[in-house]
Amino acid sequence: MTDHKHPMAARFRGFFPVIVDVETGGFNAETDGLLEIAAVPLTMLENGDLAPLPALHAHIQPFEGAILNPAALAFTGIDPFNPLRGAVPEKDALKHMFHELRKLQREAQCNRCILVGHNANFDLQFVKAAVDRQNLKNSNPFHPFSVFDTVTLAGLVYGQTVLAKACFSAGMDFSNEEAHSALYDAEKTAELFCLMVNRWRALGGI
Secondary structure, three states, X not given: OOXXXXXXXXXXXXXXXXXXXXXXXXXOOOOEOEEEEEEEEXXXXXXXXXXXXXXXXXXXXXXXXXXXXXXXXXXXXXXXXXXXXXXXXXXXXXXXXXXXXXXHHHHOOOOEEEEEEOOHHHHHHHHHHHHXXXXXXXXXXXXXXXXXXXXXXXHHHHOOOOHHHHHHHOOOOOOOOOOXXXXXXXXXXXXXXXXXXXXXXXXXXX
């Protein structure tokens, strides 16, 4: 009988890679507000290359009692209470995102999602803190501590650790005006991750 297992399931030991970026009201995942989240799942093309799928994205209402550091807000340019943001409650945003990611993970026959990020542990800690606040542990698709960090990979491949500089070294466009939006940064990180993994494969890696 022919094994028709999805090739993504074999590439990362059963993990389904999802690029995640968050924008926040500070650096403390336990106390500072999660204001924006974007997730870019990946697929594997017929030739074995990785490619991004459409992003999932949400502006998030700060949880009750969240700290919003003025310096962090000035850096990101986010006004958490601007009604034009279309922000939704944290629990609603994460439930929808997790549902869609689990569906894609199952379709790829993978066992669990793995968070890919630029300084990935920062993003993972904010996701985990929000999961705990909203009692979403059973629906959280991400591995609790394993990540793929594009800082490390870009340092290896291009000698760069800053996202913009790594993208430029990779021959990608990068807009500093659009940066620090979760959606833009996640999409650029996904493009960079795919480029590095595909380059490794072209050089004879798996």
